[in-house]
Amino acid sequence: MGVSLHRENSLTRFLRWVYDGVDRTIFMGMKFTFPSRFVSPLGFLGMLTFVLFIILGITGALLMLFYEPILDRAWNSVKTINDVIPYGFHLRNIHYHASNAMVMVALLHMYYQYFSGRYKIRNEILWVTGIIIGVLTILEAFTGYDIIFSERAELAISIAASLTNSIPIMGPQMRDAFFGSGFHDFVLRFYAFHVFFLPIAMLGLMVVHFPRFLVFDVPMVMAITGAVMLTGGVFPVDMGLRFDPSVPPGITVPEWYLTGLYAFLRSAYDKFTTGVAWPGLFIFVLLIIPFIDRYKKFSWKDRPIVTAIGITSLAQIIVTTYWGFYIDPDRTKSLLERLMIDPVFLYLVMILLVPLSFGFTYMMIKLAKNAEANAKLQPKKSTGKGSINLSEKSLYAIFIALLAFQVYLNIAAYYAVLNGMKNYSLFIVGIIMLVFAGMFHIYRHGKSMQKAPPPKPTVPPMPMKAKPPSLTKTGPAAEQLTAGSKVLEDSVPAEKKLAPSAQSGTSSSQSVKSVKKTESTGLAQGEQRIVSDEKK
Amino acid sequence: MAQQPSPKSGGKVSRRDFIKLMAAAGTVLTFAPFVDWGKFLPNPTGQSKERQKIELPDGSQANVNSFPVNHSEAIIYPKTNDSALNKESFRTWQFIRLPEELGGKKNDISAFRIYSMVCLHLWCLWKYWPQEGRKRGECPCHGSMYDALTGKAFAGPASLQAPPNNVLPRLDIEIATDGNMWIKPPNWSVNGNGIVGYGRFLT
Numbered sequence: 114m115g116v117s118l119h120r121e122n123s124l125t126r127f128l129r130w131v132y133d134g135v136d137r138t139i140f141m142g143m144k145f146t147f148p149s150r151f152v153s154p155l156g157f158l159g160m161l162t163f164v165l166f167i168i169l170g171i172t173g174a175l176l177m178l179f180y181e182p183i184l185d186r187a188w189n190s191v192k193t194i195n196d197v198i199p200y201g202f203h204l205r206n207i208h209y210h211a212s213n214a215m216v217m218v219a220l221l222h223m224y225y226q227y228f229s230g231r232y233k234i235r236n237e238i239l240w241v242t243g244i245i246i247g248v249l250t251i252l253e254a255f256t257g258y259d260i261i262f263s264e265r266a267e268l269a270i271s272i273a274a275s276l277t278n279s280i281p282i283m284g285p286q287m288r289d290a291f292f293g294s295g296f297h298d299f300v301l302r303f304y305a306f307h308v309f310f311l312p313i314a315m316l317g318l319m320v321v322h323f324p325r326f327l328v329f330d331v332p333m334v335m336a337i338t339g340a341v342m343l344t345g346g347v348f349p350v351d352m353g354l355r356f357d358p359s360v361p362p363g364i365t366v367p368e369w370y371l372t373g374l375y376a377f378l379r380s381a382y383d384k385f386t387t388g389v390a391w392p393g394l395f396i397f398v399l400l401i402i403p404f405i406d407r408y409k410k411f412s413w414k415d416r417p418i419v420t421a422i423g424i425t426s427l428a429q430i431i432v433t434t435y436w437g438f439y440i441d442p443d444r445t446k447s448l449l450e451r452l453m454i455d456p457v458f459l460y461l462v463m464i465l466l467v468p469l470s471f472g473f474t475y476m477m478i479k480l481a482k483n484a485e486a487n488a489k490l491q492p493k494k495s496t497g498k499g500s501i502n503l504s505e506k507s508l509y510a511i512f513i514a515l516l517a518f519q520v521y522l523n524i525a526a527y528y529a530v531l532n533g534m535k536n537y538s539l540f541i542v543g544i545i546m547l548v549f550a551g552m553f554h555i556y557r558h559g560k561s562m563q564k565a566p567p568p569k570p571t572v573p574p575m576p577m578k579a580k581p582p583s584l585t586k587t588g589p590a591a592e593q594l595t596a597g598s599k600v601l602e603d604s605v606p607a608e609k610k611l612a613p614s615a616q617s618g619t620s621s622s623q624s625v626k627s628v629k630k631t632e633s634t635g636l637a638q639g640e641q642r643i644v645s646d647e648k649k
Numbered sequence: 650m651a652q653q654p655s656p657k658s659g660g661k662v663s664r665r666d667f668i669k670l671m672a673a674a675g676t677v678l679t680f681a682p683f684v685d686w687g688k689f690l691p692n693p694t695g696q697s698k699e700r701q702k703i704e705l706p707d708g709s710q711a712n713v714n715s716f717p718v719n720h721s722e723a724i725i726y727p728k729t730n731d732s733a734l735n736k737e738s739f740r741t742w743q744f745i746r747l748p749e750e751l752g753g754k755k756n757d758i759s760a761f762r763i764y765s766m767v768c769l770h771l772w773c774l775w776k777y778w779p780q781e782g783r784k785r786g787e788c789p790c791h792g793s794m795y796d797a798l799t800g801k802a803f804a805g806p807a808s809l810q811a812p813p814n815n816v817l818p819r820l821d822i823e824i825a826t827d828g829n830m831w832i833k834p835p836n837w838s839v840n841g842n843g844i845v846g847y848g849r850f851l852t
Contacts, residue, residue: 185733271772271846275814278847285837285844290690294837294845295739298692358738358767358774361790381809448791449806 144326150561151554155229157328158222159243162250163319164334165215168341172208173308176201180260182304184297187262188355195352202535203542206345212254214341216370219250227402227423230411235324237403242322244399249315251370256307258368262300263353265365270299272367272378272388279384332550332557339546346540364440364448372437373430379437380456395426414478425470429463508559515552519545697727700823700831703744703763704728711744711830713756719748719784721777723766726820726832738774739845741766742820745777748784751798763820763832764800767846768793770807786817801851813850818843 154161179198181190194201223243226232232240255273259266277288293302354363367375377387408416413423436459441451522545529538662670703711705722724744725735734740745762747753753760764786766774773790777797785803786795793805800817802808808815819842821833835842843849 183733185736268771275847278844279814285839285847286691288844288847289692289837293692295692295737297734297737358772359789361773362771381806383811384814 143323146326146328148328148330149557151332151558152328152330154330154333155221155225157330157333158218158225159322160327160329161333161337162215162218162222163323164337165211165218165341166315166319168211168338169208169215170312172204172211175204176208177308180304182260182301184262184300187260187300188352191261192352202349203345203539206349206536206539207341208257209350210341210345210348212257213368213370214337214344216250216254218337219247220370223247223399224423224427228413228420230406230408230413230416232403233406233411239322239324240403241400242318244396246315246318246322248396249311249318253307253311253315254368255371256303256311260300260304260307261353262296262356264356264362265353265367267296267356268362268365269367269371270296270303274299276384276388280389281385332553335546335550335553339543339548339550341543342539342546343543346536346538346543349536349539364452366438366440369434369438372435373433374437376433376437376454376459379452379454380459381453382456398422398426414481417474417478420478421471421474424474425467428466428470428473432462432466433459505559505562508555508562512552512555512559515548515555519548519552522548694727694729696837698834700833701727703822703830703832705744713761713824713828713830715828716746716761716830718746718753718760719779721745721779723776724763726763738767738772739765741774743775743777743786745797747797748779751784758822758824761822761830762797762800763822764795764817765819765843765845768807769802769810769814769817769846769848770805772846799851800849810848813839813843813848816843816849816851818845818847818849 176194179190179194179201181187191205194205196202226240226243232243255269259269259273274288274292277292278284280287291302292299353365356362366372374388374392377391378384380387402419402422406416406419408419410416413420436454443451522541526538526541526545529535529541703724705711705724711722711724722744724742725740726742727740729735729740743762743764743766745764747760747762766776768775768788768790770788770791770793773788775786775788775793775795777786778784785797786800788794788805788807791806793802793807795801795807795817796803800819802810802815802817820835821842823831823833825831837844839848839850840852841849
């Protein structure tokens, strides 16, 4: 951006005017950080959830152009999107897998914040809005797969409606009010919820939920997008059978984030208790967690009860999620027998998981504290966390190789689309994204190496000193924005080292030289020693 | 605008703020009665204030003198001019004339039943089977069976559900002097005609 702005013309003046105007809005209050080196994605899982939300918004908006939320047309229109509309298959698959990924990443985000105690840093509103957004996310995903109106969708709608009906006193009125009466209303209204009411509520809550400092890690965003596409290519979502009320449906289970609830429903205990009260209680406990958690310390090791509650919830979620999927494969039994879960057994297991989880937490904390104490007693063996050191030359080589691979993949994807191999093309596009993520990471790594002060070549190779120079901080992170286009410009002259007035400045060409020297002599040996140390 | 209360005020509300609050509350109270969301949200097309004739699939109106004993037909209620809506499960009803042993020979409303065809378990469409030994409603999906006399599920998954989820919604019938049959305006509640796809309390 800043490259040509010093030459004033009408366009730059306009852009500057826009920028000055935006400067006074709330968007400038948010600080985007583009990390200049690898940081753990656990810290910005929330941002990744938002990125998936945006992907879902874009693909969903495009799907809206062809989807028809009418009783007798819904399934057919999805079929048309899948089979006829150009790129419809891709959009639908990305939309589906991104929805699953969003629920998953949101869950991970919540549990990471929970166990790391980070949610204690900010006020309770952030946590409470986060839980509400999480519930809305699941509802959003749920309404999404209902409006296909396949057999499974019908099953899901009927369960949702009967659960609403089962609410005491107001239940039937609530079902009428929110879902309408009959399948026609259900499909239309679920669609309205899916595309407007729920997303707008989520957006509104996000305004409250967002912290001011946001980490936007380009490689991680690309990687997660690529992973979504790759999954779509390997496991393309099927259409399901069109719902026909006179044909017995096959056995269907809901999406994985609802099988936990489904396991409870299958116990055939009272609908309201199993389907509304238990999940309601679960959400309520999550909501009040920051008010319960009054420990002064953050680490999970110092908050035993809270950690134990979290582990219990995780254990129960995992067990019920699997249980909801499991259907007795014995086909000689009646369907009801195969589906039914003995409530006594289920609730007994749920109760048993509580002391087990508490015991497990106690053991983990004890082990962790022991390990901490041991680590303090013994001198540290090596400070390097086994990072990989690559010479600058090999970095360029890898970069060029990846670029060539990208070109090949692009051609492959193009031919796959031409030949109608839709999921193969989606798969390849996913890989392209992942490779781009890798390229960006290597670029970033190389750039930070370039700016690092050169290690002294006279020092004998010691494993302690072999820390990668990339760990030093780089300059303004905003430069990363234009990284994609500047890749070649930056790297090629630095590699040649011919021009004294290379872009990277006066000192860099020298430092590059010295880095190269050390790589050929000292660092390479140091690397080998680290590797051998780690093997021991 | 909204001034921060000074630490000296001791949490007291200033007169100006109090009047503002009252004005806001008054505005809300003034308009509240006109916002009738409870009536906007449910779909009114499912309601019908007038009786509607029982129209058989062949287009004729059901007549008490001609409808055979131990026989059933699928009818649409409330019927619309929209073919897509008429295919709606929630508008399909099973019109049954009971078998002889259950009093189907009588020429009054006690010989007839209209039950919602939406199975109370998972909303497949059940239907009445008149064969000897069956004479009951059966759902093709998970095998729920319904008693033709009361509409109560007596076997299968629907029978395991707690009331009111185990009794089918029904419609009330009216017979004109010429023998033509009509459906009376229903009361969609669990204590009245029941709620389609949910159930009814057996009274």
